[in-house]
Amino acid sequence: MFTLGIDIGSTTSKCVLLKDGTHIVAQALVDAGIGTEGPEEAFQSILAQSGLSPEEITRKTATGYGRTRWQGADNEISELTAHALGCHFLIPEARTVIDIGGQDAKVISLDEKGRMSGFVMNDKCAAGTGRFLEVMAGILKLEVDQLGDLAAQSVQPVNISSTCTVFAESEVISQLANGADRADVVAGICQSVAGRVAALAKRAGVRQQVCMSGGVARNRGVREALSQALEVPVVWSPMAQMAGALGAALHAWQKCGKPT
The missing domain is CATH 3.30.420.40 (ATPase, nucleotide binding domain)
Structure with missing residues (x-):
């Protein structure tokens, strides 16, 4: 099962794709944030890296300053929750x-x-x-x-x-x-x-x-x-900048009824 987290900040957009809540399949960072095409560019990069279609990703969770602006998300979570989950995974x-x-x-x-x-x-x-x-x-x-x-x-x-x-x-x-x-x-x-x-x-x-x-x-x-x-x-962690997106992907996994 694949879940995706997208972290839309004021200046950057980050995406992380997880498989089965444990394996990072792909990640993308675009130097463009809320109010730009950055979030969609990051998402399209994930699809290109993984070879998946949007329908093959079970759940997508958004976080960050612009989390309410991305139409592809199934749900949103706060940056606090996302970074807590992401950092616990990394460290x-x-x-x-x-x-x-x-x-x-x-x-x-x-x-x-x-x-x-x-x-x-x-x-x-x-x-x-x-x-x-x-x-x-x-x-x-x-x-x-x-x-x-x-x-x-x-x-x-x-x-x-x-x-x-x-x-x-x-x-x-x-x-x-x-x-x-x-x-x-x-x-x-x-x-x-x-x-x-x-x-x-x-x-x-x-x-x-x-x-x-x-x-x-x-x-x-x-x-x-x-x-x-x-x-x-x-x-x-070298993935520190991706922690929010990673946490959002982990939250998406949890929302599918899966433990982390």
Whole structure:
């Protein structure tokens, strides 16, 4: 039996196809999210990879910022539920999941069976989100994926103290104008994001193992800064960006009356 999960974010669309709730048959990521053809492109990529027709997929579950907008879904679930399920599948020992999305940051507490036991989230301000990193990368004429490696070259990270993205933008420009090294500025940006998310995590209560979910998990600078701020190791899976879509596919499997 095949089930599909689709995670429609603000900037990306992700799909995961599962066979019998255990085997990942195909996955797709398209750099286009809600309001674009990205979700359908991701879905068509899954069909091309697997050789399946839409009718051969028993159930399709949508999650993410644009989950209500994809007409191909049989049902929708929250990002919290999706990331809890996906991270438990990828890292069964995870008890705290930190998902830094494009529009918000979420901290999810899991019990020993991988069930969500609590959460806190910040969706009021762009600071501490993927959008903040995108804005800062734009100022520095960098790709977001370049930030982590550049931060690792820092000798003396600068302090980015502003709690507002607009003011932080001005602060970064001032640091650069005053001759600050780009690597030090990037490290300061990563530490700024990590500090805000760490404060959120401490509100939820931090239990090990702590893992990161979502696209920002690929950013080495944020991961290491978050580990320092929380004073515990922070692990991640190479499939972290697909965790939401994976969780949606697992939920679809459950809706078919199958255990996970």
